[in-house]
Amino acid sequence: MPKRWGFEGRVTRLYIDADACPVKDEAERVATRHGVEMLVVHNGGLRPSRNPLVRHVIVEEGPDMADRWIAAECGPGDVVVTGDIPLADACLKAGAAVIQHNGEALTPANIGPRLATRDLMNDIRAADPFHQGRGKGFAKADRSRFLSALDAALVAARKGRA
Template identity: 35%
Template sequence: MNIWVDADACPSVIKSILFKAADRTKVNTVLLANHPLNVPPSPNIRFMQVSSGFDVADNEIVKRVSAGDLVITQDIPLADEVITLGATALSPRGELFTKHNIKSRLNMRDFYDTMRASGVQTGGPAALSQSDRQAFANHLDSILAKR
């Protein structure tokens, strides 16, 4: 199992949880972003910078992911793609995306995109809460325990 992190918008606190988990479990963890990131020195943690552009990091993750891997992303279309490839997708807010819930999440995302395109202000996501962090850590531990 590898952990692939769509790191461009991944909160620092979530990256910290991932770094500790990677070292504790010895699972290879790769962060992909189009800007430089600092990662702790570790044989289990790697950073890969991709070029700027729409979905470049997402496309690189899709090229490299294998069935059984874990992808950390809040990007719903990316989650859908990796689930189709047999990987697991987890959002930084602790939402586990599955083949049973991803299509409805895609529909909601598309609905909100349509609303925003027509000028409706939908607001942004709420700040990452302590319960979001805890849900993420709990799901991550559960996934890593099953490997």
Template identity: 40%
Template sequence: MKIWIDADACPRAIKDVVIRAAERLKIPTTFVANSFQQLPRSAVLSFVQVPKGFDVADSYVLAHCEEGDVVVTQDIPLAAELVAKKVHALNPRGEHYTESNIRERLNMRDFMDSMRGAGMATGGPPPFNEQDVKLFANSFDRLLTKLTRP
């Protein structure tokens, strides 16, 4: 099992949670982004810088992750492809995307996108806060505990 981080839009606090867990459990973890990401020196952490462009980091993660890996991403279309590939996808607010909820998330995303395209003000998600970090940390810990148990 490996952990992959879609790192360009991932909040720093979430990256820190992942780094601590990866170090503690000795799980190889790769951060993928089109902008440089500073990581602590570690035998389990790595960084891949991809060229700038639409969905380049997403494509890299999708091409290199394997069944049973864990990916942290905010990108719902990427999450849908990961779920189909039997990869565990989690967003930075701690929601675990599954076969039972990904279709609903995609439909809502598409609906909101068409509303914005029609000029309707839809707002966005609430600002990221400490409660979100706690929700993510708890969800991430539960998932890793489940996956690393013999």
């Protein structure tokens, strides 16, 4: 059973934007260590975990349905793992802490430039369909940073500082 901590008796939850998330297993290990309920939100096709702290939330098919669900459900004291910048912005506005898959924390102070860069890149790709971004690969160092960042975020959420 999830422990109660965080804001005003609210249960701290860990939300995973599971479509294309490379750190689901790592997040489950950290959530289990902290006794925090983990909600894996996706539109199907993932094998459910046997861990009693992990709940799979299957949303309807469609663009951004998992994102919309997470944004509507998360709040102060929660932690969200996502690489989706607009979702991160919505979660931050709802009071949740946000961590990217590479362990980088998104905050109210750094989300604005991220949104602007995302929009600029969308405009560039729309103007030149042959312009493709070359994202860097996901390395062991990213996985390690993620584990440390998620652990720190859950500790902060327990102490009411998310």
